[in-house]
Amino acid sequence: MAGGADATTPSMAGMPGMVMPSVFAGIPAGRESSGTAWQPDATPMFGHHLMLGDDWMLMTHYNVFAAYDEQSGRRGDSQLHSVNWAMLMAERQDAENKLTLRGMFSLEPWTTTKRGYPLLFQTGEAYRGRPLIDRQHPHDFFMELSGTYRRALAADATAFLYVAPSGEPALGPTAFPHRASAMVNPMAPISHHWLDSSHISFGVVTLGGSTGRWQIEGSAFNGREPDEDRWDIERPTLDSYAGRLSFNAGANWSLQVSRGYMASPEELHPGESQHRTTVSAQHRRGFAGGGQLATTFAWGVNRAGGNGTEAYLIESAWETGEKLTIFGRGERVQKTGEELGLNPRAEKFAIRQLSVGGSYELTPQGPVAVALGGAVSYSFKPGQLDAAYGKRPVGAWVFVRISPGKKM
8 A cells, every 4th residue: 555646755754755756667656555456546545654764665554443333223232442453564666676565453353352343234254153243353463464576577567476474365356444435434344255355364475467557466375264363373374266357447447357266264164165256446536625536336246055145335435625524335235044143044135235424534734634423324134134133223333533644
């Protein structure tokens, strides 16, 4: 993740502002996102920068929500918690070589509890031998530990190697904690496990190449989702594979299609493997006065044992200017009775969820942005789920968000 392609990046040590190299072999810095995924070239990413000698650029980025979460109905719950992560990056490049080292960490196993936080109709992963249902699991402390080496082959062509004891394979769109359309929303998508749940995989090796606006890559990685011990680095195992083709159509569009095989992804179903296919488009539009609109469209399907379920997502975040941001997300996900802990276990239920919210920045001129916000989610489901969820299940959030400021 990096700053806007032509940004002047001040030092976090208070030295004069300096212009960092913004393009390497035809790849603008703003194009690089989570793992080896791409986002629109014009996407800004704000962080604190520091030069170490003449060769290394260091950056830190973070996103912290302190929130109260209230989910209604019999299967709802309430919780005061913090969703959070911080990233440290070191980068060095010359005309032919670029090395990026990245570490990303989260305290969510402590700040959201080992069971995560309440979120109606969310499913995926397990705790104490039971599936997590209507809760979003916490991210592991070691979200990413990775190194990426790019070698320039021509003025606009590279080959690269990404190695990560904990990292993200070439599968799915930019992961939701990093998407400009999702970063201001405290709620995880309920389509997460159809699109980008592999963004924390303990063991990833990716080889790829890019030319102009195209990138093709393939990964070997650990298909098993993280276990309930969220503080360790699990043994890397390369038992799964994925491939992705990305295309950046101009400065404001980023498209990808990917397919992967995940060996035994679920702890509670060790004999069942899964194929996943995803297609997505990310768009960024800037406005006079500094505002922007970031939008993601995504579709994913999981197939296991001859059966498949799919998910659709559209989400946007509109920064109207210096202070006010409005965001929203719409999803349609097929969840089985087994995933929801209901009967009949094999039946597929179409769940639709709409979330809307906004935040107001209290420190628009500072190096650290502090925003106060709120959000509400509405879930629409088949009538046969009324007994479990009630007729109109609703979720509500009030939060404070802390992130790097736009004016350093």
